Amino acid sequence: DLVMYGDYESEACAKAQDIIDQLLKQHRNTIRFQYRHFPLTKIHQYAHKAAEAAVAAVQEGKFWEMHHLLFAHRKRLGSISLKEYASEAGVKDKNFIPKLVDSLYGWTVRADLLDGVDKGVRDVPAIFINNVLFTGKINGGSFKGFAAGEDGNSFQGVGVRVHFEPGPAAAFQGIQALAAGLADGDGMDADALGLGLSCSFQGAHAAAVL
Numbered sequence: 001d002l003v004m005y006g007d008y009e010s011e012a013c014a015k016a017q018d019i020i021d022q023l024l025k026q027h028r029n030t031i032r033f034q035y036r037h038f039p040l041t042k043i044h045q046y047a048h049k050a051a052e053a054a055v056a057a058v059q060e061g062k063f064w065e066m067h068h069l070l071f072a073h074r075k076r077l078g079s080i081s082l083k084e085y086a087s088e089a090g091v092k093d094k095n096f097i098p099k100l101v102d103s104l105y106g107w108t109v110r111a112d113l114l115d116g117v118d119k120g121v122r123d124v125p126a127i128f129i130n131n132v133l134f135t136g137k138i139n140g141g142s143f144k145g146f147a148a149g150e151d152g153n154s155f156q157g158v159g160v161r162v163h164f165e166p167g168p169a170a171a172f173q174g175i176q177a178l179a180a181g182l183a184d185g186d187g188m189d190a191d192a193l194g195l196g197l198s199c200s201f202q203g204a205h206a207a208a209v210l
Contacts, residue, residue: 001032001033001034001128001129001130001131002020002023002031002032002033002034002127002128002129003033003034003035003036003127003128003129004016004017004020004033004034004035004036004125004126004127004128005036005037005038005112005116005121005124005125005126005127005128006035006036006037006038006124006125006126007037007038007039007040007044007047007051007124008039008044008046008047008050008051008054008070008071008074008077009039009040009044009045009046009047009050009074009075009077010040010044010047010074010124010125011074012124012125013071013124013125014071014072014074016125016127017068017071017125020033035067036112036115036116037051037054037055037108037109037112037113038112038113038116038121038124038126039051039109039113040123040124046077046078047077048106048109049077049079049082049100050070050077050082051109051112052100052103052104052105052106052108052109053066053070053082053085053086053096053100054066054067054070055105055108055109056086056091056093056096056099056100056104056105057086057089057091059093060090060091060092060093062086062089062090062091065088065089065090066085066086066089066091069085069088069089070085073085079097079100079101082096082100083096083097119133120133121133
């Protein structure tokens, strides 16, 4: 499983999501992605309520539609805008705004946040693979040092070693794609992204959920 703790107002999270989306398009049958809410409320005024809006969309099976809209419009996340995005995502609930005002889904978001804190998350994006959190800052230089291990199941880089249990070659290639995407990614290098990425990867046998 690939898990990201993120914040909908975070530029770095939005760019990390773009890279993950590219990876999933290429390897959707071998990698399962999960998103967890970790709003940095001290610096992002609208992030928590945006996360609640995403949870509201879950109730109608429209989470991923809402998720991508929130990142796409991360600089405009007021309540009225959230209602617009919900409608665009296909959410039909007429009480969408009242539920946000009443923080009906606030504890769901907080549960993700507390779970992240328990796992060592302090900043976003925080990415887990195989339930292990890497806490160092990853930049372009780190990824230049990545290389496949002799058994084809591990990567070693500057300040980081990530191991994968044996699995399909496609999944291994997917991780290579993620590393390459973070370092180069269609004109975006990891230095430019400013990703304080926490890295982990979970086994090569999971299936995509997107």
